[in-house]
Amino acid sequence: MIKVQRVVLSSRPGENGHPSPDNFRVEETSLCTELKQGEVLVRTLYLSVDPYMRCRMNDDTGADYLLPWRLEECIDGGGVGVVEASKNTQLAISDIVTSFNWHWQTHDVIHGNCVQKVDPRMVDGHLSYVLGAVGMPGLTALLGVREKGHVTCGAGQTMVISGASGACGSLAGQIGRLDGCERVVGICGSDEKCRILVSQLGFTAAVNYKKGDISTALRGNCPNGVDVYFDNVGGPISDTVISQMNSGGHVILCGQISQYNKDVPYPPPLSEETREALRRKNITRDRFMVLNYMDKHKEGLELLSQWVKTGQIKVLETVANGIENMGVAFCSMMTGGNVGKQIVKISD
Ligand code: NDP
Numbered sequence: 001m002i003k004v005q006r007v008v009l010s011s012r013p014g015e016n017g018h019p020s021p022d023n024f025r026v027e028e029t030s031l032c033t034e035l036k037q038g039e040v041l042v043r044t045l046y047l048s049v050d051p052y053m054r055c056r057m058n059d060d061t062g063a064d065y066l067l068p069w070r071l072e073e074c075i076d077g078g079g080v081g082v083v084e085a086s087k088n089t090q091l092a093i094s095d096i097v098t099s100f101n102w103h104w105q106t107h108d109v110i111h112g113n114c115v116q117k118v119d120p121r122m123v124d125g126h127l128s129y130v131l132g133a134v135g136m137p138g139l140t141a142l143l144g145v146r147e148k149g150h151v152t153c154g155a156g157q158t159m160v161i162s163g164a165s166g167a168c169g170s171l172a173g174q175i176g177r178l179d180g181c182e183r184v185v186g187i188c189g190s191d192e193k194c195r196i197l198v199s200q201l202g203f204t205a206a207v208n209y210k211k212g213d214i215s216t217a218l219r220g221n222c223p224n225g226v227d228v229y230f231d232n233v234g235g236p237i238s239d240t241v242i243s244q245m246n247s248g249g250h251v252i253l254c255g256q257i258s259q260y261n262k263d264v265p266y267p268p269p270l271s272e273e274t275r276e277a278l279r280r281k282n283i284t285r286d287r288f289m290v291l292n293y294m295d296k297h298k299e300g301l302e303l304l305s306q307w308v309k310t311g312q313i314k315v316l317e318t319v320a321n322g323i324e325n326m327g328v329a330f331c332s333m334m335t336g337g338n339v340g341k342q343i344v345k346i347s348d
Contacts, residue, residue: 004031009069009327010250015058015263019334023057024327025077033085038111041085042097047104048078048161049330050167054260062266065291075104080118080130096120098130104134104326111174113211123303126315129308130168131316132341139297139306140254140290142229145179145221148288149228149253153180157273158222160241161204165193165316166223166333167341168254169222171304172230173203173243174313181228185221187237188213189336196339215240223298225249233258234267238273242283248272251285253279260334316340 010025013301033041055061056069069075079102083095090112091097097115102108123129132138145151151159157178163169164186173184186197186206194206205221207214218226218240225246232239234256242251259268267287270278278285291302318338322330323346333342 001026001030002033002107005029005323006074006103006123008072009057009075009321010058010072012057012071013261018230018261019208021327021331021344024330025327026324031105031109033107033109034049035085035087035109038088038113039109040079040083040088040091040097040115041107041110042106042115043084043340044079044081044102044105044151045324045348046080046128046131047102047326047344047346048136049326049332049333049342049344050053050085050136051255053077053330053343055266056241066278069193076101077104078102078131078136079104081108081131082125084295086112089119089199090096091115091118096127096130098135100136104323112326122301124309127318128317128343129214129315130262131315131343132317133171134281134301136290137167137341138171139293140168141175142290142304143173143290143293143296144168144230144252144254145175145228147293148250148284148286149176149179149230150230150250150308151176151179151181152282153168155180155227156182156224157227158183158185158224159189159228159230160222161227161230161232162187162209162237162241163198163255163257164188164197164203165190165339167338169232170201170223170316170340171313172195173197174201176228176230177202178307178308178312183219183222183224185226185243187218187233190345193339196316200316209237218288228252229255231256235259239271242274242277245277247281247283249281249283251283253285253287257334261277278304322346
């Protein structure tokens with residue numbers, strides 16, 4: 001038996017409520033480390049907090065592929081860790097493993113079939129990237145752009161990205177640039193984030209949606225209109241972008257975070273004006289789901305790994321420390337406290 005710390009969901013914010021760190025509770029418990037055949041003991045290195053978790057805080061997630069977190073039970077999500085003991089023939093001590101359903105717990109005993117082995121060379125030893133640029137958010141950016149963006153090198157396209165300074169957005173803009181967009185314009189929530197997008201990530205321009213009139217700022221930065229829109233946020237920001245899109249443009253419907261604290265279906269209904277703009281200008285707006293492209297994940301991760309290692313893509317992260325800060329980190333990410341991927345470091 002060893003003592004471990006874990007995080008349980010202690011209350012729900014309500015479908016129309018804002019999540020608070022008080023919804024989470026850290027507790028100590030005992031873990032039996034006697035392994036059955038096939039099991040491994042893992043120590044958690046990094047945990048991920050992601051916007052989709054907001055719907056797991058509700059009784060009903062509204063999505064058939066996501067189960068609600070249960071009250072008073074240990075929370076799970078993306079995680080990466082190291083094998084400390086093994087009774088699995090495929091996994092040895094010191095192997096690095098990851099899973100989408102990692103418990104928010106400092107150590108765990110899991111069946112080897114429930115984790116995927118990670119080659120640390122894919123991330124140059126930077127293991128948190130497994131949860132970000134060379135993981136699910138990286139694939140979301142890459143496959144979102146490639147499957148739904150219709151980017152054509154040399155066509156002089158302008159791409160706009162909302163939620164541009166976050167995990168997916170910061171990568172989507174860089175991928176749009178690498179794939180040949182002429183202008184890549186980000187929308188995000190602070191002047192400092194705007195500065196980082198342009199000076200560090202090579203965005204053409206960035207607009208702070210919390211300051212001034214986005215419509216005017218966007219028009220100034222997209223003089224030829226918008227051809228491709230990577231939409232992470234929805235709501236009024238997206239209405240404004242869509243109103244400035246060119247005929248035959250493409251919306252990559254990645255996420256709608258501005259609506260996640262509301263009891264609305266996904267994707268949330270659009271205003272009649274925006275629906276009419278989409279129809280009139282023959283703009284595609286297909287829902288994108290990274291999990292629908294499992295067959296493209298391996299190749300995608302190899303490309304992302306290559307781009308990161310060669311510096312063609314810059315990776316931004318915000319790292320919180322300690323399992324006791326999981327709830328704080330989640331709520332901070334939901335309100336823009338992060339630049340790049342929000343990670344929580346659990347152990348060295
Ligand atoms: P981020 O790292 O982008 O973090 C969330 C960001 O959203 C915050 O930093 C904040 O930045 C912004 N934000 C929060 N509230 C609002 C608001 N009301 N209006 C505008 N911006 C807001 O998260 P991810 O990169 O992990 O996720 C981005 C989006 O992609 C989410 O919508 C998520 O659901 C979606 N997603 C979709 C996937 C798919 O398969 N379709 C897979 C993974 C993610 P700021 O300071 O700019 O406000």
